[in-house]
Amino acid sequence: MTHFPEGFLWGGALAANQVEGAWDVDGKGPSVADVATYKPDLDLTEYSAHHVVSAELVRAALSDKDTTWYPKRRGNDFYHRWREDLDLFAEMGFNTLRVSVAWSRLFPTGEEVEPNPAGVRFYADLFRGMRDRGIEPLVTLSHYEMPAALSLKYNGWEDRTVLGHFERFARVCFLEFGADVKLWLTFNEIDSITRHPFTSGGILPDLSRDGEQQAIYRALHHQFLASAQAVKLARELVPDAKVGCMLTKITTYPRTCRPDDVLATLEKNLENYFYTDVHVHGTYPPMMIKKLQGAGIVVPWRDGDEEILKDGTVDFISFSYYMSMTESVDPDAERTPGNTILGVKNPYLKSSEWGWQIDPVGLQTSLIELYDRYGLPLMIVENGLGTKDELVDGKVHDPYRIAYFKAHLEQMSEAIAKGVDLVGYTSWGPIDLISASTSQMTKRYGFIYVDADDVGRGTYDRYRKDSFGWYQRVIASNGVEL
Ligand code: BGP
Numbered sequence: 001m002t003h004f005p006e007g008f009l010w011g012g013a014l015a016a017n018q019v020e021g022a023w024d025v026d027g028k029g030p031s032v033a034d035v036a037t038y039k040p041d042l043d044l045t046e047y048s049a050h051h052v053v054s055a056e057l058v059r060a061a062l063s064d065k066d067t068t069w070y071p072k073r074r075g076n077d078f079y080h081r082w083r084e085d086l087d088l089f090a091e092m093g094f095n096t097l098r099v100s101v102a103w104s105r106l107f108p109t110g111e112e113v114e115p116n117p118a119g120v121r122f123y124a125d126l127f128r129g130m131r132d133r134g135i136e137p138l139v140t141l142s143h144y145e146m147p148a149a150l151s152l153k154y155n156g157w158e159d160r161t162v163l164g165h166f167e168r169f170a171r172v173c174f175l176e177f178g179a180d181v182k183l184w185l186t187f188n189e190i191d192s193i194t195r196h197p198f199t200s201g202g203i204l205p206d207l208s209r210d211g212e213q214q215a216i217y218r219a220l221h222h223q224f225l226a227s228a229q230a231v232k233l234a235r236e237l238v239p240d241a242k243v244g245c246m247l248t249k250i251t252t253y254p255r256t257c258r259p260d261d262v263l264a265t266l267e268k269n270l271e272n273y274f275y276t277d278v279h280v281h282g283t284y285p286p287m288m289i290k291k292l293q294g295a296g297i298v299v300p301w302r303d304g305d306e307e308i309l310k311d312g313t314v315d316f317i318s319f320s321y322y323m324s325m326t327e328s329v330d331p332d333a334e335r336t337p338g339n340t341i342l343g344v345k346n347p348y349l350k351s352s353e354w355g356w357q358i359d360p361v362g363l364q365t366s367l368i369e370l371y372d373r374y375g376l377p378l379m380i381v382e383n384g385l386g387t388k389d390e391l392v393d394g395k396v397h398d399p400y401r402i403a404y405f406k407a408h409l410e411q412m413s414e415a416i417a418k419g420v421d422l423v424g425y426t427s428w429g430p431i432d433l434i435s436a437s438t439s440q441m442t443k444r445y446g447f448i449y450v451d452a453d454d455v456g457r458g459t460y461d462r463y464r465k466d467s468f469g470w471y472q473r474v475i476a477s478n479g480v481e482l
Helices: 044-051 055-062 078-092 117-132 148-154 161-177 190-194 197-201 212-237 259-281 286-294 305-311 360-374 399-417 466-476
Strands: 009-013 096-100 136-142 183-187 242-248 252-254 316-320 325-327 335-337 342-344 378-382 422-428 448-450 462-464
Touching (some): 078 466, 190 212, 190 242, 212 259, 212 305, 252 259, 259 286, 259 316, 360 399
Parallel strands (some): 136 183
Antiparallel strands (some): 335 342
């Protein structure tokens, strides 16, 4: 027996830059995602080495029209196949689908005064198409898709000017799509700006006025303000909408009960809570203020910012959950890669092929901690297993994926039974898509297989994996049949 409440939202999550493709079609401008390259033979322990970026490299990438080595330019062809894909999601029983609006499809350079009509039409049709199929749109305003022009001109979010451009974009989204979209998220994994400042914030180290670290926290402050302003704007323009924040939830355990390990772990977890603290309370938490001061970071507060943050606190908290992490002060502790981080290995956990430590119990822990700390409704808007799948005679047997989801859903159910107000679940990448961190196509998350490889060869035809039927039964039984 499981405990999912009636009306629970079941679905999947996508990001425009990882599925749409059509990067230069119908007036879309290039985004920061469109300059990300695929690199074969990735060394997963050297994540940052694969993400070397500079203004010169971005300019060179923009003058190159190739789509082979820039996989996010082609995605999985959702831009042309979204009707077929929505039909498949509806067949699985989805009553929600998380997608994002590519900022540069509406505002190609970010600075136009009026939006690109073809871009507006695309999303209006998409959201209507969801509604027609009984699928509630859950829409992220910013999911690693800043117009590349804003990155080059302003060093992305470092410059406060970008706030105004984003506000114009958000206003168009609420006005044009608000009739169909009642659930919104502001910034995907807002914390990720510290891990990949270019992807999340358009920050280029060589354009950062006084060092990349300072640029990151300047940009983050601007994103917090933009998020709060978007919440306020949504309340004016779409009064029956709910707006949430979105965090990478990485619960960290001490490697041992050595007090130094416990202290180091506490700091990691407080840092992870910083982002939700700001979104829920509308203020920076005291220990974070001290920590930033201690590091010589100046947060660019201006008169009125405190009110903006206070006036734009969120209605609910959403988060991604893929793994937990472990912390140790021992420099020799064994390491493992994770979701764009490198951390200490937990001997009790198995890892995915990409090294991410699989920890369903950590999901229950995260749910309980988040709910007890904030008392707001929670939504898990990303969770899943990236694997290599094999298509044989039109079939994909993926018992490992079913086992992964089953274990996580059981923990969610237990958390709900203990009182956590969990309102929805969207698995990451219900259809195979381009990986955010590695730009691989063959790191597959989907219930639906897409016939395409890492360099774009294939028919792009869709196939139901075994997990498709499994998730369909889960949804049909509201989580009873796991
Ligand atoms: C999250 C991002 C997603 C996503 C997912 C899986 O951090 O919000 O965009 O892709 O992780 O990561 P990856 O694609 O690198 O496997």
